[in-house]
Amino acid sequence: MKARITGVATYLPERTLSSAEVERRIEGYVPQRGIVERLTGIRARHVAHDDQQASDLAAEAARRLDHDGADLLIFASASQDMVEPATAHIVAAKLGLSCPVFDVKNACNSMLNGIQVAEALILSGAHRRVLVCSGEVPSRAVRWRVRDRTQFAESFAGYTLSDAGAAVLVTADAGRGIFYRAFAADSTAWEVGTLPGGGSAHPRDEEYSYFRGDGRRLREAFELAGPDIFRNALKRTGLGWDDFAVVAVHQVALPYLRVLAETLEIPADRLVVSLPEHGNCASATLPLQLALGGWRPGDRVALLGLGGGISTGVLLAEM
Incomplete structure (x- = not known):
């Protein structure tokens, strides 16, 4: 038996912010114009609506997959709705799922590790159809009021980040995976x-x-x-x-x-x-x-x- 990725879906909030708009939004310290795109190559990033949470983005992506019959949901993301409970519970409630759930968290490798865990559980025979999903809302942690050049450099990673949802269905398969x-x-x-x-x-x-x-x-x-x-x-x-x-x-x-x-x-x-x-x-x-x-x-x-x-x-x- 193998574990095969049988479905992949994403949700990208329609609102976008250009790198030029990011620079104009920064208050206090005025960065050199064009520096974000010049150093990163990023022209635009997605921004979730104010009333959207990490669980909403994950659920939106999951709805684009045939997740009926999922016997485990793993929320694998750097973002989370709150410290407690696991965001996986909130995603499952929004999807109407009643299977076991838990969170996996390892920064930008969270989804990769979530798929790793799903594969291991499928190979062990514990589960056969695992929904691994992510909802990233890093826009909530970007520093817009910047004191000086040092603080701008320290906060620079935030100006590259984008909100997004993703879902991957991992299923037991006798052939490939x-x-x-x-x-x-x-x-x-x-x-x-x-x-x-x-x-x-x-x-x-x-x-x-x-x-x-x-x-x-x-x-x-x-x-x-x-x-x-x-x-x-x-x-x-x-x-x-x-x-x-x-x-x-x-x-x-x-x-x-x-x-x-x-x-x-x-x-x-x-x-x-x-x-x-x-x-x-x-x-x-x-x-x-x-x-x-x-x-x-x-x-x-x-x-x-x-x-x-x-x-x-x-x-x-x-x-």
Whole structure:
């Protein structure tokens, strides 16, 4: 028995914000005009309505799939509606599902890890039809009143992020499905990028409710982790990137994406570039690229994950 991805859907809020509009919205410190798009390649990002929560975006995506008969729902997202209960309960209630539920959380790799957990539970025989969904609403944690250049740089990651919902249906299949997965982490770098508020460390201080990070240190952390986890996936399966219809890579900035693609020698016609028009959709990024990619049933796809913390992951599947 294998676990196969039998459905992928996304929900992108219709409201968008250009990088120029982002810069004009910042109060206090005035950033150099055009700097966000120049450094990241992002032209636009999606913004949820004020009354939409993370669960709403996940539910909207899930409604676009045939999720009848799902015997488990996993909400896998960096965002959440509230600290308690698990957002999975709220999504299930909105979908009218009565199956078991729980949350998986690992920054931008949340969906990739959610699929990993779904596969493991299917292979164990515990479940046969798992709905993995995400609702990312990072727009609620962007710092718009900026004190100075230092605080702007510390808050810069927030100006790249985009709201989005995603859903993936993982089903037991006797024929094809996920055939390789590998994950790694360097948790000594967890402080490089954080959203500190809402937990036991900073439960109620508004100052800690914004994204903060060091882009240079984050890039260095990923460079130190190295690309071997992705190269080994090819070595151990005897495949090349040309054997995949879609190679989905988590994307935070076009310059870094180009470096990674060149290092791994990923052909341009296999790479789905979602960043310019959709921004960094956090954990919804890989499902979004699958939805945008031109694969057909039976094709192979590769999912390459990069997440804060920091973590990396790769999953290869026959659709």
